[in-house]
Amino acid sequence: LCKQLRLAHVAEAIKEVPFTEPEEYIYQILLKEQVGREQAKIARNLKQARFIDTKTLETYQWHKDICLPSHLTKEELEQLDFIQRKENVILVGAPGTGKTHLASALGRKACEYG
Numbered sequence: 001l002c003k004q005l006r007l008a009h010v011a012e013a014i015k016e017v018p019f020t021e022p023e024e025y026i027y028q029i030l031l032k033e034q035v036g037r038e039q040a041k042i043a044r045n046l047k048q049a050r051f052i053d054t055k056t057l058e059t060y061q062w063h064k065d066i067c068l069p070s071h072l073t074k075e076e077l078e079q080l081d082f083i084q085r086k087e088n089v090i091l092v093g094a095p096g097t098g099k100t101h102l103a104s105a106l107g108r109k110a111c112e113y114g
Contacts, residue, residue: 008040013032042112057106060105077106
């Protein structure tokens with residue numbers, strides 16, 4: 001029945017969620033289904049993006065030679081505000097300055113946000 005209803009994560013949740021009250025039990029199972037779907041969506045987005053490396057913003061080294069336009073802060077860039085404003089980001093610099101790392105990390109975060 002779970003397969004017919006496309007509830008792929010419920011079968012696992014039934015084993016994990018302790019039964020307390022009927023409403024709470026159903027809520028926790030459905031919550032696990034939702035989380036499982038979100039994780040599967042992120043995995044699909046990342047696979048479709050075909051990133052070469054696993055670069056993240058946490059491992060990116062910001063240094064003094066990185067210059068951003070005066071209207072843009074590091075935090076705004078990391079929050080992906082430019083996507084909502086439908087703006088492009090152009091990274092320019094010498095080889096080895098971290099352009100690919102930053103671009104991949106921003107793309108990975110965008111995939112995680114859906």
